[in-house]
Amino acid sequence: MLRLTRSSIRNEAASWEAAGVELPKFDYDTVAQNTLEKPEWVHFGAGNIFRGFVANAHQKLLDSGAADTGIIAAETFDFEMIDKVYKPYDNLTLLVLMNARGDFQKKVVSSIVEGITADKTREADDRRLTEIFENPTLQMASFTITEKGYSLTGPNGRYLGIVEKDIAGGPEQPVHAMSIVAALAYKRYLKGAYPMTFVSMDNCSHNGDKLKNGIVTIAKEWSAKGSVEAGFVDYLLNEQLITFPLSMIDKITPRPSETVQAALLEQGIGEMDVIVTSKNTYTAPFVNAEISEYLVIEDKFTNGRPALEQAGIIFTDRDTVNNIETMKVTTCLNPLHTALAVTGCLLGYTLIADEMKDDTLRKLVEIIGYKEGLPVVVDPGIISPKQFLDEVLKERFANPFIPDAPQRIATDTSQKVGIRFGETIKSYVRREDLDPADLTAIPLAIAVWCRYLLGVDDKGEAFTLSPDPLLETLQGHLQGVKLGDTSSNVRNIIEDEQLFGVKLYDIGLGGKIEGMFYELLAGPGAVRSTLEKYVK
Numbered sequence: 001m002l003r004l005t006r007s008s009i010r011n012e013a014a015s016w017e018a019a020g021v022e023l024p025k026f027d028y029d030t031v032a033q034n035t036l037e038k039p040e041w042v043h044f045g046a047g048n049i050f051r052g053f054v055a056n057a058h059q060k061l062l063d064s065g066a067a068d069t070g071i072i073a074a075e076t077f078d079f080e081m082i083d084k085v086y087k088p089y090d091n092l093t094l095l096v097l098m099n100a101r102g103d104f105q106k107k108v109v110s111s112i113v114e115g116i117t118a119d120k121t122r123e124a125d126d127r128r129l130t131e132i133f134e135n136p137t138l139q140m141a142s143f144t145i146t147e148k149g150y151s152l153t154g155p156n157g158r159y160l161g162i163v164e165k166d167i168a169g170g171p172e173q174p175v176h177a178m179s180i181v182a183a184l185a186y187k188r189y190l191k192g193a194y195p196m197t198f199v200s201m202d203n204c205s206h207n208g209d210k211l212k213n214g215i216v217t218i219a220k221e222w223s224a225k226g227s228v229e230a231g232f233v234d235y236l237l238n239e240q241l242i243t244f245p246l247s248m249i250d251k252i253t254p255r256p257s258e259t260v261q262a263a264l265l266e267q268g269i270g271e272m273d274v275i276v277t278s279k280n281t282y283t284a285p286f287v288n289a290e291i292s293e294y295l296v297i298e299d300k301f302t303n304g305r306p307a308l309e310q311a312g313i314i315f316t317d318r319d320t321v322n323n324i325e326t327m328k329v330t331t332c333l334n335p336l337h338t339a340l341a342v343t344g345c346l347l348g349y350t351l352i353a354d355e356m357k358d359d360t361l362r363k364l365v366e367i368i369g370y371k372e373g374l375p376v377v378v379d380p381g382i383i384s385p386k387q388f389l390d391e392v393l394k395e396r397f398a399n400p401f402i403p404d405a406p407q408r409i410a411t412d413t414s415q416k417v418g419i420r421f422g423e424t425i426k427s428y429v430r431r432e433d434l435d436p437a438d439l440t441a442i443p444l445a446i447a448v449w450c451r452y453l454l455g456v457d458d459k460g461e462a463f464t465l466s467p468d469p470l471l472e473t474l475q476g477h478l479q480g481v482k483l484g485d486t487s488s489n490v491r492n493i494i495e496d497e498q499l500f501g502v503k504l505y506d507i508g509l510g511g512k513i514e515g516m517f518y519e520l521l522a523g524p525g526a527v528r529s530t531l532e533k534y535v536k
C-alpha cells in the first residue's frame with residue numbers, strides 16, 4: 001500500500017507511476033534549501049483551494065525551472081490542519097482532478113515546502129514567520145482564509161472581542177488573522193521597510209481592498225495607541241512599497257470525499273483519511289477538484305512575483321479583474337451556488353449535480369443567472385459572461401463526479417449574501433432602466449435562506465445547519481417560529497443592511513421577500529410548491 005511521503009515518492013516512484021500518479025519533476029532538496037534562505041512566497045489559509053489550485057500552479061513553474069523557491073503555507077486559524085495533514089505527509093498533497101467522464105487525473109503537489117502555524121506558543125514557528133517577513137526577498141503573501149477571515153466587526157458593527165483584545169495588546173500577541181499579518185508587516189517595516197505585495201484570493205467583492213482595510217485598520221488602531229511607530233501606517237499606504245491587488249479565483253474544490261478516498265484505496269493508495277478538525281475544516285492528504293480553473297490577478301507587485309502566467313494565471317489591469325470578479329462572484333457562479341446550497345439543504349440533496357437534474361432548481365438558477373444577473377454584468381473582455389455562465393450551468397455544476405455538496409456551500413452564508421445577491425440588487429437600483437422590484441428569483445433565494453435558518457427541512461424534519469458565525473444571532477430572530485406561522489421577526493433579518501449591503505424594504509424588495517418567506521413556511525412541502533410557483 002502506498003503512503004504519501006517524500007521518501008515514498010522518491011523510493012517507490014515506479015509504484016506511484018504505476019498507480020497513475022504524476023510526480024513532481026523538480027529537485028525538492030534544492031528548492032527547500034532555497035526557500036529557507038530566500039523565502040519569496042507565504043500563503044495564509046492552508047486549505048483545499050490553496051493546495052488544489054494555487055500550489056499546483058506554482059509546481060508547474062518549479063517543474064519547468066521558472067521558479068526555484070517553494071511556497072510556505074501558514075495557518076492563523078486552524079493549527080490542527082498543519083499537525084494532521086501537513087506534517088505527517090511532509091507537506092505533500094495528492095491532487096485528484098475529475099472530468100465529466102469520471103476519470104481521475106492524479107498528481108502529487110510538492111511545491112509547499114513548509115507548513116507553519118502562527119501559534120505564538122510554538123516558538124520555532126513564530127521565529128520562522130518573523131524571519132520570513134524580515135527577509136527582503138519576500139515578494140508576496142497570498143490568502144485563502146474565507147470571507148469571514150477579513151471581518152473585524154460583528155453584527156452590531158463593533159469590533160469582535162478578539163479584535164478588541166488584539167488592538168489593546170499591540171503587535172506582540174495577535175490572534176485575529178488581520179492582526180497577525182499586521183504584526184508581521186510591522187516586523188518587516190522595522191527591519192527595513194522592504195516592499196512586498198498582499199494578495200487576497202478569497203471570493204469577496206474587491207478582495208484586495210478588503211484585505212487592505214483589515215490590515216490598515218489594525219495598524220491605525222495600534223498607531224493611535226502608540227504601540228507602533230507612526231511611520232508604519234504610511235509604509236502600508238505607500239503604493240511604491242506595499243500593494244493589495246484585486247483577484248478572481250475560480251475552481252470548484254469540494255470538501256474531500258470519502259468516495260474518492262475509497263477509490264484511491266482500491267488503486268493502492270492508503271492512509272488518505274478525511275478529517276474534520278475541531279474548527280470544522282474538512283481536510284485530507286488529498287484534495288479533489290474539478291479541472292476548470294481561472295485565476296486573474298491585478299498586476300501590481302512591488303517586489304517581483306513568480307512568473308505564474310506560465311501556469312495559465314492571468315495578470316491584468318484593475319478594471320478587468322474587477323469586472324471578471326464581479327461577473328463570477330456576484331452574478332454568474334457564486335449566487336447560483338448559494339441558491340442551490342440553501343434550497344438543496346431544505347430539499348434533502350447532498351450533491352449539486354443531483355440538484356441540476358431537478359427541473360425546478362435548475363430553472364431557479366437559470367433565472368438568477370441568465371434573466372436577472374446577465375443584464376447588469378459588465379463584460380470583462382477576457383471571458384464572455386454568457387459563455388462562462390453556460391459552462392457553469394451545463395458542464396461544471398452538472399458534472400456528477402464532482403462530489404460537491406450544498407452543505408459545504410451553505411457554510412457562512414451570512415458572510416456572503418450581501419455580495420452574492422446584494423451587488424446585483426444594487427445594480428438594479430442604480431440603473432434607471434431597471435427596477436429591483438421586478439426581480440423574482442433573487443428575492444426568492446433570499447427568502448429560502450431565511451427559511452433555511454429555521455433548521456427544519458421541507459418534510460418538517462430538523463436538520464443540522466452548516467457553520468456560520470452569525471447563526472446564533474440569526475436563529476435568535478426566528479426563535480419559536482413553526483411551519484404554518486404567519487408572523488415572526490423575520491423582518492429583523494431582511495432589513496439588516498449589514499447583511500445585504502442594501503436596505504431591502506426601501507427599494508421595494510423587503511415586503512416581497514417577507515411574503516415569499518411565509519409561503520415557504522406554510523407547511524411541509526411548501527418549499528417545493530413555492531419554488532415551483534415562482535420559477536414555472
Ligand SMILES: NC(=O)c1ccc[n+]([C@@H]2O[C@H](COP(=O)([O-])OP(=O)(O)OC[C@H]3O[C@@H](n4cnc5c(N)ncnc54)[C@H](O)[C@@H]3O)[C@@H](O)[C@H]2O)c1
Nearest residue numbers: 045046047048049077078144145146149177202203252253
Ligand atoms: N473551495 C472552492 O471551491 C473555492 C473556490 C474559489 C475560491 N475559494 C475561496 O477560498 C476560501 C477557502 O476555501 P477552501 O476550499 O480552501 O476551504 P477550506 O475549508 O479547505 O480552508 C479554509 C481555510 O481558511 C482558514 N480559515 C477559516 N476561517 C478563518 C478565520 N476566521 N480566520 C482565518 N483563517 C480562517 C482555515 O483555517 C483554512 O486554512 C473560500 O472561502 C473562498 O473564499 C474557494
Ligand SMILES: O=P(O)(O)OC[C@@H](O)[C@@H](O)[C@H](O)[C@H](O)CO
Nearest residue numbers: 203249250251252253334337409
Ligand atoms: O468558498 P465560498 O464559501 O466562498 O463559497 C462556496 C462555493 O460557492 C465556492 O467555493 C465555489 O465552489 C467557488 O467559488 C468556485 O470557484
